Amino acid sequence: MSTELNIEKLKLQFAEYLKRKKYRNTQERYNVLDRIGELDRHFNADELYLYMNGRGDRISRATIYSTLDLLTQCGILMKHRFQGDSAHFELSSRMPDHDHLICMECGRIVEYREEGIDEIRDRVCDRLGFRPVTHSLQIFAVCHDPVTCEHNKQD
Amino acid sequence: MSTELNIEKLKLQFAEYLKRKKYRNTQERYNVLDRIGELDRHFNADELYLYMNGRGDRISRATIYSTLDLLTQCGILMKHRFQGDSAHFELSSRMPDHDHLICMECGRIVEYREEGIDEIRDRVCDRLGFRPVTHSLQIFAVCHDPVTCEHNKQD
């Protein structure tokens, strides 16, 4: 829903970033952001590559990786390293300030927001002499109901 | 200090695990655990490989990876994926229930324990219908004092 609408704003934000850093406005870079908006979920570089080429865009992995890097640097994307091999990305604006629960049975990733995490983060940073930037609270858990769990693998 | 002493207990725990799973008691497996105890810090597979071969053990990377996997499965080791490429390991018993702060300037990893994280974890699991197993709260921050920070890179 709102994700679709936000993409235009994100493209403006991206354009500003490119301009500020003196990077060029290429069609590929904006295409990548468009397609990410269509996906509307966690993805890794190769999933995006396959999705884009599958739907007719002609884009290389090199460009995908390079653009994901730019989008992460300017804060539009969040880059996560969950258990597996590849890095996962998602739009920061999709669900701001959320964390992840990973089901140890089926690997499903559930997003949640919970009060109190920021306070803990700030307390720790204060105590150790750091300035907080961001955090990642990954909860590893198993479902109470195996049926719900097993059948809801993230696609 | 106490780490050294605990290694014998961990070896017993490892032996029990191997027996239960019908895996064999090999010298290499116990050697790996011994050397991890000596390291007494975060490490990745290759650091352990180099350390062991540097001090005279003859052991292959394949065995290192395989044994790290067993030690993780039986809970003796915790496996982390920080920002970089390789997985990091550490003894669970070295500092139970701690989390990590990663300095975004120099990559240093600071361990901390903070009240309230378990409560958040349990609250989230309760709400989402999961049984909590473990968690990992990574705080990304930058130091107030660049001097303190830059000069304390984790070796």
Added chain:
DNA sequence: GTTCTTGCAAACCCTTTGCACGTCT
């Protein structure tokens, strides 16, 4: 003696890089 584990090297996956061509400015 049989089966599992090891060591080695090759294979593998994800990601980065070098180079020639194409595109933005």
Added chain:
DNA sequence: AGACGTGCAAAGGGTTTGCAAGAAC
């Protein structure tokens, strides 16, 4: 025109795997 970005394929780093030799049972 010049500089940067792209696509392709090859290289790179971390990890896994296939296979023959060796150790545990």
